[in-house]
Amino acid sequence: MLSIRDMSSKVSSIVLKGLKKASSVPILGVVFRPYPWYIEHMARNLKKPTDSFMGKYAMKWMVQKNSFLEKNAVKLCNIEPNHTVLEIGFGPGVGLSHAYNIVKGGKGKIYGIDSSWFALDMAEHNFHDQIFEETKMFVFQANVESIPLNTNTVDRVFHCNCYYFWPSMRKAMREIYRVMRPGSLMITTLDIKHLEKVKRKGFLKYGYTDPMKYMSCLENYGFENVRMEYKTDADTGQDFQVIFAEVLEKPDLSSLPEEEDDEETKKLKMMIAIEKKYGLLAEEDEINLKKFIEKQREEQLQAEEYDKKMNKR
Numbered sequence: 001m002l003s004i005r006d007m008s009s010k011v012s013s014i015v016l017k018g019l020k021k022a023s024s025v026p027i028l029g030v031v032f033r034p035y036p037w038y039i040e041h042m043a044r045n046l047k048k049p050t051d052s053f054m055g056k057y058a059m060k061w062m063v064q065k066n067s068f069l070e071k072n073a074v075k076l077c078n079i080e081p082n083h084t085v086l087e088i089g090f091g092p093g094v095g096l097s098h099a100y101n102i103v104k105g106g107k108g109k110i111y112g113i114d115s116s117w118f119a120l121d122m123a124e125h126n127f128h129d130q131i132f133e134e135t136k137m138f139v140f141q142a143n144v145e146s147i148p149l150n151t152n153t154v155d156r157v158f159h160c161n162c163y164y165f166w167p168s169m170r171k172a173m174r175e176i177y178r179v180m181r182p183g184s185l186m187i188t189t190l191d192i193k194h195l196e197k198v199k200r201k202g203f204l205k206y207g208y209t210d211p212m213k214y215m216s217c218l219e220n221y222g223f224e225n226v227r228m229e230y231k232t233d234a235d236t237g238q239d240f241q242v243i244f245a246e247v248l249e250k251p252d253l254s255s256l257p258e259e260e261d262d263e264e265t266k267k268l269k270m271m272i273a274i275e276k277k278y279g280l281l282a283e284e285d286e287i288n289l290k291k292f293i294e295k296q297r298e299e300q301l302q303a304e305e306y307d308k309k310m311n312k313r
């Protein structure tokens with residue numbers, strides 16, 4: 001006997017096969033082209049899954065195609081039970097689940113960020129106990145460019161099929177580097193052969209997959225021992241690639257004036273130090289950033305003054 005869930009997934013795959021075959025369907029005098037429609041909606045939902053028919057289909061597709069990458073990313077991270085772990089772009093949550101199984105006996109925590117509200121809702125539903133009862137897992141709707149975690153707090157970061165969609169590699173690198181502790185490791189798994197196939201179909205029209213560019217950005221923004229290795233999944237025999245990136249020592253910030261900085265200012269200062277270290281910062285940029293920090297500080301002081309006045313009333 002087929003369950004309702006199995007039946008609905010069979011029906012959706014038959015409908016989609018039909019859509020792919022029919023090149024154009026006239027409906028009430030309007031010509032509907034199902035295949036380009038299908039490609040467009042898959043491309044959008046791979047970048048940011050939505051709570052829609054195609055969003056749900058894309059999530060199932062990810063579980064089917066990418067679970068082995070998620071499993072191997074977690075394995076290659078060498079997570080220890082006391083580690084703080086972050087997954088970027090968790091999608092249907094397969095990686096979160098593997099990582100949780102490692103830290104559940106220890107003091108470690110799993111953090112997940114994804115820019116999709118639908119992914120967040122799914123994770124909150126699927127990991128209800130881990131999030132709300134055990135408080136071992138924390139999931140956020142957030143962009144990689146603004147990770148809601150403190151500086152130097154994460155031991156392991158992993159992501160699969162996600163960097164393709166980052167709006168600015170520079171901002172993403174800076175932010176990941178900020179949250180990673182000295183001595184931490186980031187793992188990225190991908191299947192280059194499969195990527196080429198889905199790219200040809202148009203599924204990645206909203207992404208940029210070049211792993212070499214990604215690796216050179218990692219190096220430029222302070223990550224060390226950046227390398228790619230070729231691996232085979234022990235269970236399925238599928239080949240895949242893994243990119244390692246480590247954060248060893250961080251630049252010394254002691255030369256900077258000591259102040260009680262807010263998180264935003266800390267991030268900017270860290271950015272100046274990193275970019276200076278790697279010779280990436282033009283003099284003009286540095287002056288602008290410093291001005292920006294000063295302006296922020298002034299605004300903060302004005303806000304504090306205002307609060308004080310209001311409290312006196």
Ligand SMILES: C[S@@+](CC[C@H](N)C(=O)[O-])C[C@H]1O[C@@H](n2cnc3c(N)ncnc32)[C@H](O)[C@@H]1O
Nearest residue numbers: 048062066089091114115116143144160161165
């Ligand atoms: C193709 S899916 C991959 C999901 C899962 N990691 C996998 O391999 O099956 C990409 C995921 O990254 C998320 N994502 C895309 N851009 C992002 C960004 N800038 N910051 C955080 N998450 C992002 C999307 O919402 C989506 O869930």
